[in-house]
Amino acid sequence: MAGISVSLSPLNLDIRYFSCSSSSSFSSSPLPLSLHLPKRSSSSSSSSSIVRCQAVEGDKRGAKRNVFDNASNLLTNFLSGGNLGSMPIAEGAVSDLVGKPLFFSLYNWFLQHGSVYKLAFGPKAFVVVSDPMVVRHILRENAFSYDKGVLADILEPIMGKGLIPADLDTWKQRRRVIAPGFHNSYLEAMVKTFTTCSERTISKFDKLLEAKGYGGQNSIELDLEAEFSSLALDVIGLSVFNYDFGSVTKESPVIKAVYGTLFEAEHRSTFYIPYWKLPFASCIVPRQRKFQRDLKIINDCLDELIRNAKESRQETDVEKLQQRDYLNLKDASLLRFLVDMRGVDVDDRQLRDDLMTMLIAGHETTAAVLTWAVFLLAQNPDKMKKAQAEVDSVLGSDRPTYESLKKLQYIRLIVVESLRLYPQPPLLIRRSLKPDVLPGGYKGDKDGYPIPAGTDVFLSVYNLHRSPYFWDNPHDFEPERFLVERKNEEIEGWAGFDPSRSPGALYPNEIISDFALLPFGGGPRKCVGDQFALMESTVALAMLLQKFDVGLRGTPESVELVTGATIHTKNGLWCNLRTRSDLQ
Incomplete structure (x- = not known):
């Protein structure tokens, strides 16, 4: 029943329409690829080279951009560029990501632009969130200020008013039942x-x-x-x-x-x-x-x-x-x-x-x-x-x-x-129902980022689960990691990983990890x-x-x-x- 709160990751424009940012692109080698990331530790499991995705040198990116790519990003900046203030921008190029999953690129941009950034693509801009403190703000602290947005539009013909695509009033009624x-x-x-x-x-x-x-x-x-x-x-x-x-x-x-x-x-x-x-x-x-x-x-x-x-x-x-x-x-x-x-x-x-x-x-x-x-x-x-x-x-x-x-x-x-390594789904989709100010997150703007009503937000569960800032050896397969308490003294606003926060829980969850682990969502609309x-x-x-x-x-x-x-x-x-x- 894992997917009752699981968004089916619509707008995985990944498969056909997105590409890498202005400073990097992805190779054409078969997936899974391997990823070069800052490591907190030199240790590595035998699977580490398999569960990573690999980015190629960024200086090749500019030469690849074609007229259509430039027009796409120019259109985005013209129509929505001013709505999100000083938020870092990752520009999408249509030509580079044919046949490659979006979440790989979202990860690459996360390492370049930080925990909260704007993804510019065609006539539309999306906010991508890769930080547990910002996700906690959206899913738990302000849960009813956001709905499923485009997700509901896509799934309504299939699921009607089931829990995933349901409007807020229907969801509240059915959830109680x-x-x-x-x-x-x-x-x-x-x-x-x-x-x-x-x-x-x-x-x-x-x-x-x-x-x-x-x-x-x-x-x-x-x-x-x-x-x-x-x-x-x-x-x-x-x-x-x-x-x-x-x-x-x-x-x-x-x-x-x-x-x-x-x-x-x-x-x-x-x-x-x-x-x-x-x-x-x-x-x-x-x-x-x-x-x-x-x-x-x-x-x-x-x-x-x-x-x-x-x-x-x-x-x-x-x-x-x-x-x-x-x-x-x-x-x-x-x-x-x-x-x-x-x-x-x-x-x-x-x-x-x-x-x-x-x-x-x-x-x-x-x-x-x-x-x-x-x-x-x-x-x-x-x-x-x-x-x-x-x-x-x-x-x-x-x-x-x-x-x-x-x-x-x-x-x-x-x-x-x-x-954690293969979240299902890798993205959660939300849309703001009213203006909000997102926290800056780790290494982000301390004053946060204002967003207008109607902003589409991608919560990148994949980025959260493989963040080098919140997980040791984030790409390694280490089931034992959940047995060890991790006290946080470096990141303001994040409570660290502590199993005692959810006594009696059979499985690690978003409470234990303070939203760095999000296998089934979090807050009121959790699965x-x-x-x-x-x-x-x-x-x-x-x-x-x-x-x-x-x-x-x-x-x-x-x-x-x-x-x-x-x-x-x-x-x-x-x-x-x-x-x-x-x-x-």
């Missing part, structure tokens, strides 16, 4: 669902290995990103709708429609011109006709599930709903909770929007987290062995339970470290399903490592990044799986 559904008894019962769905995936791998074994082979090649995607879809179906997609082992029109809708959501989040809003586009454009068919299949399925749930409605108070015996309840889904809640007579359309939002957002993020966790572990066999040793000690041959999950500390830290997603990822990863050793089929450099709703691979994460007993 949905948030109680993720109570402890529900999460405890969902661990059983996570385990059941993960067992399907493990069983599938076992059967493939068994078939290979007849030919004398004891390993198989699989696209684990695709397998994790199927696993996450099954989990969402059972836990949210009480519907078994069974996508690990079969295909159906509904499953195909779900993936078609996911692809369209990603397409819209990365395409600059919203051509789908043109009159008759849904009838004329083949892609949009298919999208409408897919949407109808899913909506018909959700409508039937909602109708069935309402026919067996057992209305009661929230407190009694939370006290149900969810471990033995036949239908423990979130839909059942929402339908049975007394005093909430929501129409079917709003329920469907809620469910669609959870389906798309919750599925995408969990699959991505597991993909990058395996990618990182495969490059760090010592950390994989350490994780497996913890799984052996805590679980043995048993399956995870709610209580044993609490003891899988290192697995949990791996999940969060994967989210309501963060614990659900983290537990789901922990169970799935533990069960995979319990049974298998995993290695990349090719080199890490061959795993190319693309972005849309999440950071994912271009051609899948192809891995070699071997049962651990074969190597012992």
Whole structure:
């Protein structure tokens, strides 16, 4: 459920339309690239060269700018240049970033221009924020002075008034209804669902290995990103709708429609011109006709599930709903909770929007987290062995339970470290509803930066998570980093990293890190399903490592990044799986 507050990073003009700043550009080598950054320490993990992006020499940048680039930036400065005062400016050039993710360039500009800067592009200017103190100001201290802006425009045809694109009034109403559904008894019962769905995936791998074994082979090649995607879809179906997609082992029109809708959501989040809003586009454009068919299949399925749930409605108070015996309840889904809640007579359309939002957002993020966790572990066999040793000690041959999950500390830290290095999504989008003054942030203007109403702001989670000012060895895969308190004596206004600030928390969060770590947003509009997603990822990863050793089929450099709703691979994460007993 990780994506309920997760913006699908629209205006990832990255893929086609942005480029580097006036002093640097990116090479054309395959992603992931490596990045040259100021280092706080000389130590480095074996994955450090893989999880960095590399900038080339800046003096080549000016020669590359063409007439169109210059016209684009001139237009920006003419139309919006004076609105943001003395804020540092990073000028975008259209010609340099074809096919490269925006967040790489935003990072490069962050190192050059600081924590808050204006990105000038064509007729529009955006404010890019890469500082925890400024993010805290926007997400928590002034949360209701900002809305989702362009994000809502892009996602409304897909998610309606679900939590992500909802206007402020609708969001407040639905948040009060949905948030109680993720109570402890529900999460405890969902661990059983996570385990059941993960067992399907493990069983599938076992059967493939068994078939290979007849030919004398004891390993198989699989696209684990695709397998994790199927696993996450099954989990969402059972836990949210009480519907078994069974996508690990079969295909159906509904499953195909779900993936078609996911692809369209990603397409819209990365395409600059919203051509789908043109009159008759849904009838004329083949892609949009298919999208409408897919949407109808899913909506018909959700409508039937909602109708069935309402026919067996057992209305009661929230407190009694939370006290149900969810471990033995036949239908423990979130839909059942929402339908049975007394005093909430929501129409079917709003329920469907809620469910669609959870389906798309919750599925995408969990699959991505597991993909990058395996990618990182495969490059760090010592950390994989350490994780497996913890799984052996805590679980043995048993399956995870709610209580044993609490003891899988290192697995949990791996999940969060994967989210730090590959945040899902790498950007959050906000728009100011009224004039505001943003804090200057670290090394910024002490008087801050005034912004007018209507300013579009990119909160770069990627920059936050890899900031050399707030993290030691920011590009290295070090799950152990979260075990160490970091007292801050250098940066005014930042409280440092202190686990004691969030007692009882199973996973590091924005409170512990004072907004330097933002895996699920922060403030009032933080993801309501963060614990659900983290537990789901922990169970799935533990069960995979319990049974298998995993290695990349090719080199890490061959795993190319693309972005849309999440950071994912271009051609899948192809891995070699071997049962651990074969190597012992």
